[in-house]
Amino acid sequence: MFLMHLGSLRTSIVIAAFLSATFLMACEPAAESGEEGLTEEVVVNLPSDGAIDEALASISEERIREYTQVLASDEFGGRSPSSRGEELTIQYLTEQFASLGLKPGGMNGTWVQEVPLVAITADPDMSLAISGAGGSRAFEYGAEFVAGTPRVVESVGFEKSELVFVGYGAVAPEFGWDDYAAVDVTGKTVVVLVNDPGYATQDPDLFKGNAMTYYGRWTYKYEEGARQGAAAVLIVHETAPAAYGWATVENGWTGTQFNLVTEDDNMGRVAAEGWITLETAEAIFEMAGLDYHEMKAQAELPGFEAVPMGDLTASLAIDNTIERSSSNNFLAKIPGTTRPDEVVIYMGHWDHFGTDPSLEGDQVYNGAVDNASGIATLLEIAEAYTLLDPGPERTVVFWGTTAEEQGLLGSGYYAENPVYPLNKTVAAINIDALPIYGATHDYTIVGFGNSELDDYAVRANALIDRVVKPNPQPEKGSFYRSDHFPLAKQGVPAHYGGAGHDNIEHGEEWGRAQSDAWTADNYHQVTDEYSPDWDLSGAMQDISVWFRIGLDLAYSNAFPGWNEGTEFKAMRDAMMGR
Ligand SMILES: [Zn+2]
Incomplete structure (x- = not known):
């Protein structure tokens, strides 16, 4: 019997528009949709x-x-x-x-697919040092920033990595948007906003308006930073666009972190993935002679170009305890x-x-x-x-x-x-x-x-x-x-x-x-x-x-x-x- 029980006993040959024509919320009439570029016949038995x-x-x-x-x-x-x-x-x-x-x-x-896992626990005794001609400042782990590495190594870090503000850090061709277009961030530390320009502006024509796109997720920010060759990605936390408070970030990103392990022990990912509080961000922008809120407003505009943060650099060293394990996906089939x-x-x-x-x-x-x-x-x-x-x-x-x-x-x-x-x-x-x-x-x-x-x-x-x-x-x-x-x-x-x-x-x-x-x-x-x-x-x-x-x-x-x-x-x- 066909889907929708059309009353026909034939078991093949249904027009391409079959599905959209029969679903209750479909808006196109069946007769016209055969000419709309669909070529495959949809058959339902x-x-x-x-x-x-x-x-x-x-x-x-x-x-x-x-x-x-x-x-x-x-x-x-x-x-x-x-x-x-x-x-x-x-x-x-x-x-x-x-x-x-x-x-x-x-x-x-x-019945299974083995999944290799690694548990990485960062030593909380670390600090994020930001320095420039005007002086330097060390930010406190937990209260002012959190960071860890997905790389399966006992210690990782970087010294005097240039800071760049990359707005939302999005490369989104379907929305005509590329925050990295005008900048090479190889080996640099990028500072990035959480969520996406659509949410920030509530403009329904920008990204997907209020609805978050994948470009708004922290996972995406870290992935894109790695593709761009950055040493570190620091996301600025703000409660509304993140949808949770700093306590959630602090609890979630400190202590033991489970990760998948690639063959190269995750060396293709950025050395440090982190978050900074809004107050930390404001302080760092001020050190760079920039105003955080002004820069954030610019980052919401189409055509935004990444901004080097003066002569500021970031230094960070992370020591890890590593434990490898494995688990299983269960799979059965008919x-x-x-x-x-x-x-x-x-x-x-x-x-x-x-x-x-x-x-x-x-x-x-x-x-x-x-x-x-x-x-x-x-x-x-x-x-x-x-x-x-x-x-x-x-x-x-x-x-x-x-x-x-x-x-x-x-x-x-x-x-x-x-x-x-x-x-x-x-x-x-x-x-x-x-x-x-x-x-x-x-x-x-x-x-x-x-x-x-x-x-x-x-x-x-x-x-x-x-x-x-x-x-x-x-x-x-x-x-x-x-x-x-x-x-x-x-x-x-x-x-x-x-x-x-x-x-x-x-x-x-x-x-x-x-x-x-x-x-x-x-x-x-x-x-x-x-x-x-x-x-x-x-x-x-x-x-x-x-x-x-x-x-x-x-x-x-x-x-x-x-x-x-x-x-x-x-x-x-x-x-x-x-
Ligand atoms: Zn669940």
């Missing part, structure tokens, strides 16, 4: 309605609860990467997916019946924060909602797929990522070392935390407007009378902060969404209040534990949506793309030969 309904009906709230309870039990110790909890988790997932009849989906016929080389991915992170023996009382970060519930969902969706006859035309992969909580490391490693070729990977659906407060009228897409996958979500939600809404706070950059993002960054379209706040029984205000309270009381805390009181009716709605989105992809030959103006479109188009 779904199993019968009855078969789909039966598969959907098999998804059991009871089993979601059972799987979640096992994964979130104290015995699993909070599922920290490289721990006994990891062993138990991988073993449990292997047994469960095997018993459902899935095949190993990892490297060399195994091989495709007709196009097994094409892959649809369901993903969710299995890891959480482990056990902290220094805590009084409860020491286990059980991570029941985040993300034992998401892994339980992968198992239930996998089982539903096994009941479909005929089976999916494309291979469906179920991927439990590791070290998400350490900075998307498992997904980041996979994206750089894909088990399945990225140009054959149709899309990824990321599941991170089930809703526990009941059924809703709405569904929120994080990164709404980025890709044609939105249409699939709109249609799947319409089947259960739900409306799709954009993420209400796109300036926080949530799209860049979960595991689908490393794939998106490599060009693979990715969907990340779930129940909104508009609770069917209690209304929107109540729904938002429950969610806010949960975040305040339980998010990333030892109290994120399983409770029989969870209302999983909204989760069951979400699961049916995720199942449908994957179904519409796994039984089709469509390769949905990124929308015009997204950071990832050029890369996808290149790999797909578009």
Whole structure:
């Protein structure tokens, strides 16, 4: 049966405009869109309605609860990467997916992909020295700046590296923007603003206006600095554009930092990645005879050119303690019946924060909602797929990522070392935390407007009378902060969404209040534990949506793309030969 049940029994030949013409929110009439440059025919051969309904009906709230309870039990110790909890988790997932009849989906016929990790702990006894003809000043680690190195070396540093202010530090061809165009920063220390010019100006025509682009993320600033050959990148912290206060930066960037390790031990990355407080920035600009706020205003203007900071130089030495380890991405698959080389991915992170023996009382970060519930969902969706006859035309992969909580490391490693070729990977659906407060009228897409996958979500939600809404706070950059993002960054379209706040029984205000309270009381805390009181009716709605989105992809030959103006479109188009 075709997608949308057109009433035809033919199993092939659907016009190119099929998808956009049939989705409820599509705006172009079908008759015209065949001439709009689309050349591939999109064919969708779904199993019968009855078969789909039966598969959907098999998804059991009871089993979601059972799987979640096992994964979130104290015995699993909070599922920290490289721990006994990891062993138990991988073993449990292997047994469960095997018993459902899935095949190993990892490297060399195994269920896993090994992910090499390194833990680097910088000696806090360091200071950032800024000097020029007018004198010098040493800034205090923690209170005034933080810095570390991704390089796997015992000591690293630089002396008298010239300082350059590079504005937002963005090289964004799709927005006609290049902060590095007029400057060579090889060996220099760049000072860069957080977020992007669109957020700074709230101009909807600049970047993506209020919504953060990848150019606004700190990860991007460091990556671009490395591409430009800089010795160090110092990001100026301001609370509003960063979306968190200095305390978060100080806690997050000091102490042990987990990283992936490349073959060259990360020597291709900048020697020092750091943040400076707003006060530190103001002081350094003053030493350079510049006004920080004036320079910041200039950096918001198209055509901005980087500004050398007088005769100022920076010096910094970092000593590290290094510990190498490894962890595992878990991968299971249902091989495709007709196009097994094409892959649809369901993903969710299995890891959480482990056990902290220094805590009084409860020491286990059980991570029941985040993300034992998401892994339980992968198992239930996998089982539903096994009941479909005929089976999916494309291979469906179920991927439990590791070290998400350490900075998307498992997904980041996979994206750089894909088990399945990225140009054959149709899309990824990321599941991170089930809703526990009941059924809703709405569904929120994080990164709404980025890709044609939105249409699939709109249609799947319409089947259960739900409306799709954009993420209400796109300036926080949530799209860049979960595991689908490393794939998106490599060009693979990715969907990340779930129940909104508009609770069917209690209304929107109540729904938002429950969610806010949960975040305040339980998010990333030892109290994120399983409770029989969870209302999983909204989760069951979400699961049916995720199942449908994957179904519409796994039984089709469509390769949905990124929308015009997204950071990832050029890369996808290149790999797909578009
Ligand atoms: Zn999570």
